[in-house]
Amino acid sequence: MTELLDDPRAAAQAAAEYIATATGVERHDIALVLGSGWGGAAGLIGETVAELPSSDVPGFAKPAVAGHVGTLRSIKVEKTGKHALVLGARTHLYEGRGVRAVVHGVRTAAAAGASTLVLTNGCGGLREEWPAGTPVLISDHINLTATSPIEGANFVDLTDLYSPRLRALAREIDPSLPDGVYVQFRGPHYETPAEVRMAQRIGGDLVGMSTALEAIAAREAGLEVLGVSLVTNPAAGISATPLSHAEVIEAGQAAGPRISALLAAVVAT
Numbered sequence: 258m259t260e261l262l263d264d265p266r267a268a269a270q271a272a273a274e275y276i277a278t279a280t281g282v283e284r285h286d287i288a289l290v291l292g293s294g295w296g297g298a299a300g301l302i303g304e305t306v307a308e309l310p311s312s313d314v315p316g317f318a319k320p321a322v323a324g325h326v327g328t329l330r331s332i333k334v335e336k337t338g339k340h341a342l343v344l345g346a347r348t349h350l351y352e353g354r355g356v357r358a359v360v361h362g363v364r365t366a367a368a369a370g371a372s373t374l375v376l377t378n379g380c381g382g383l384r385e386e387w388p389a390g391t392p393v394l395i396s397d398h399i400n401l402t403a404t405s406p407i408e409g410a411n412f413v414d415l416t417d418l419y420s421p422r423l424r425a426l427a428r429e430i431d432p433s434l435p436d437g438v439y440v441q442f443r444g445p446h447y448e449t450p451a452e453v454r455m456a457q458r459i460g461g462d463l464v465g466m467s468t469a470l471e472a473i474a475a476r477e478a479g480l481e482v483l484g485v486s487l488v489t490n491p492a493a494g495i496s497a498t499p500l501s502h503a504e505v506i507e508a509g510q511a512a513g514p515r516i517s518a519l520l521a522a523v524v525a526t
């Protein structure tokens with residue numbers, strides 16, 4: 258049986274056409290993927306024009322957990338009149354749907370007309386000076402997934418993949434934002450303390466299970482990318498006293514207003 262994603266380009270086109278019809282918005286200028294802890298940002302970006310279950314959009318996953326339906330939101334940015342497409346549901350590589358499914362949302366955003374992509378995530382922090390709740394601008398990544406969304410002899414350059422222009426703009430809004438290198442592991446297990454030490458030694462500052470593959474696909478599609486991580490926990494072995502899950506959730510929530518305001522300001526520029 259042929260799968261829609263057997264032809265990624267056609268699948269993205271079909272998804273973009275579905276979104277244009279379902280939302281009544283012909284073209285979306287900017288797309289955002291909201292990771293763990295970033296959900297509150299959508300409400301600050303502007304007025305929701307339409308919201309639809311991601312699972313209704315061609316190529317997007319059916320809800321993994323019954324009742325847990327991710328949504329796509331079309332938001333009109335007040336200040337600029339631009340249209341933002343907020344992808345509330347992310348497919349992770351560890352779900353086993355393949356790398357085409359992981360980057361389908363990014364390719365759909367490009368097909369929908371976006372020229373800018375904001376990728377956010379929750380992640381583990383490798384620096385003791387970055388407690389849970391610290392937002393970090395991704396300056397570069399290390400892809401430890403051993404795969405790529407790019408197929409065939411298409412040797413895409415990834416220099417400045419995380420736009421220096423957009424990072425400078427974010428830092429004008431919040432000068433205290435540090436830069437960090439994000440290391441994507443496949444997951445779903447967390448890293449061992451030895452793997453965390455390895456990630457530090459090879460130049461990583463953050464560890465996660467998303468973002469790098471999406472950013473590569475975004476570059477291939479010609480999108481300008483801003484990546485922002487929210488440290489939600491010290492990575493394994495970093496902190497002598499591991500946070501409880503409740504403390505991790507609390508730290509993420511406490512950071513909510515600051516990171517939501519940052520995203521809203523970036524989108525409105």
Ligand SMILES: Nc1nc2[nH]c(I)nc2c(=O)[nH]1
Binds near residue numbers: 379380446466491492
């Ligand atoms: N790989 C990895 N992903 C994460 N996501 C979150 I939230 N915390 C972590 C973490 O410590 N490691």
